[in-house]
Amino acid sequence: MRTIAIMSPKGGIAKTTSADTIAYILGEEKGKKVLLIDADPQGDTSKAYQRYDPEGEGLSGLLERHRYVGGGFDTSYFIEQTDYQNIDIITANGYLMQTDMRLRLEREKTQIERLRETLKEVDKQYDYCICDCGRLLDMVVINVLIAAEMVIAPVKLGGFENEAIYNLQEQLDDLCELNEKLHIKGIITMRQKNKTTLEFEQWMKEQSGFKMFKTPVRRSIVVEKASMAMKPLPAFSKNSVAVKDYRAIVEELLGE
Numbered sequence: 001m002r003t004i005a006i007m008s009p010k011g012g013i014a015k016t017t018s019a020d021t022i023a024y025i026l027g028e029e030k031g032k033k034v035l036l037i038d039a040d041p042q043g044d045t046s047k048a049y050q051r052y053d054p055e056g057e058g059l060s061g062l063l064e065r066h067r068y069v070g071g072g073f074d075t076s077y078f079i080e081q082t083d084y085q086n087i088d089i090i091t092a093n094g095y096l097m098q099t100d101m102r103l104r105l106e107r108e109k110t111q112i113e114r115l116r117e118t119l120k121e122v123d124k125q126y127d128y129c130i131c132d133c134g135r136l137l138d139m140v141v142i143n144v145l146i147a148a149e150m151v152i153a154p155v156k157l158g159g160f161e162n163e164a165i166y167n168l169q170e171q172l173d174d175l176c177e178l179n180e181k182l183h184i185k186g187i188i189t190m191r192q193k194n195k196t197t198l199e200f201e202q203w204m205k206e207q208s209g210f211k212m213f214k215t216p217v218r219r220s221i222v223v224e225k226a227s228m229a230m231k232p233l234p235a236f237s238k239n240s241v242a243v244k245d246y247r248a249i250v251e252e253l254l255g256e
């Protein structure tokens with residue numbers, strides 16, 4: 001199983017859209033077995049996959065009540081099926097903020113290794129584990145980053161947006177000591193076709209020092225509509241330009 005985190009310290013930059021869409025294309029179009037993890041207390045991925053439950057256990061349960069930490073449950077107990085055959089999910093809700101606080105108060109090393117250790121149980125059952133992170137580097141997201149081999153960071157044109165990926169790199173530098181495999185790869189997102197954007201894209205790819213996916217994701221109103229409909233983008237519209245771009249990104253991912 002390849003575990004990939006979608007993360008950026010910037011809000012509203014297409015983390016959830018990227019996670020949900022990449023998971024969908026891998027699972028439904030490429031026939032891979034996908035475990036989707038919602039690691040954001042907003043629960044947006046859980047909502048898009050119609051599994052949001054404000055009282056549900058999901059990732060909070062996994063991190064707090066698994067056998068590994070003295071609870072009574074296996075990893076599979078916290079995994080739910082979605083409406084899509086190849087995609088299962090571990091959901092999130094607001095309770096994840098309390099999980100973060102509990103993990104903070106924990107003084108054992110397991111506090112940041114819980115996800116990595118509990119996922120070992122399902123390693124053979126899935127090809128990919130895609131984790132949608134919130135924008136804060138809290139203990140839950142640190143658990144994701146210790147379990148992951150790659151961070152996909154959406155980037156969009158704009159001064160603060162560019163800076164976000166450098167901030168992310170700084171945040172990850174410390175974690176790389178604990179997880180040597182971890183590396184960042186950027187996706188240009190919400191790309192519009194104008195000279196400034198194209199120059200930025202070229203700079204990102206050639207001079208920023210970051211590895212980037214070759215394909216940028218174009219801005220499209222269909223993506224907003226899919227979010228409003230609370231559906232994974234390709235399930236809402238198979239042929240939007242943004243879906244085509246994400247398909248090319250998945251090909252890049254599979255070709256690595």
Ligand SMILES: Nc1ncnc2c1ncn2[C@@H]1O[C@H](COP(=O)(O)OP(=O)(O)OP(=O)(O)O)[C@@H](O)[C@H]1O
Pocket residue numbers: 010011012013014015016017018040042044133134135189190191217218219220221223224225227242
């Ligand atoms: N390529 C795109 N074109 C147009 N709109 C987009 C595109 N990608 C994402 N959006 C829109 O931008 C908004 C934010 O996207 P999304 O929720 O995926 O971001 P996020 O980084 O997960 O946000 P948060 O920080 O709240 O978790 C949504 O309304 C979404 O529909």
Ligand SMILES: [Mg+2]
Pocket residue numbers: 015016017040044132133134
């Ligand atoms: Mg999100």
